Amino acid sequence: MNFDSELKKGNLIVSECINCKKITWPPSEFCNQCLKRTSWRKCSNQGKIIEFSKQNDTCFGIIEFEKSFRIMGTIVEGVPDINKTVEVLDCGISDNDYYLKMKVVE
Ligand SMILES: [Zn+2]
Structure with missing residues (x-):
């Protein structure tokens, strides 16, 4: 199991340290804090908008997941605003290249 192969199938997963429970980002088999092994698990499908911008008709956002890492994606539905919740x-x-399409949860 790895991040890219799961993402290809449409699954967003994270690597979480089995020792200190920190999420490693970028995804890795080893924790970047305590160097112990990590295990994969499904990521929450909701995140928070940190920043967004519009280019032509496309809205790009930097989304924070599980209060620990940020991914850039496109917001395809709803009216985005800072701190609003989006769903993948x-x-x-x-x-x-990774892509992520999200909608704003009202
Ligand atoms: Zn750790």
Whole structure:
């Protein structure tokens, strides 16, 4: 199991340290705090908008998940604002790049 292969299938997963329970980001088999092994688990499908910007008709956002890491994605539904919650609708890899599509949870 690894981050990229799961993301390809549309699953957002995180690596969490089995010792100190910290989420390692970028995903890794070893904790970057205590160097112990990590285990994979499903990530929460909701995050918080840290920043967003509009380019033409596309809205990009930097989303914080589980209060520990940030991923950039596109917000395809709803009116985005700082601190609003978004839910992941779809994620995967296209052209060797991650993509994440989200909607604002009202
Ligand atoms: Zn650790």
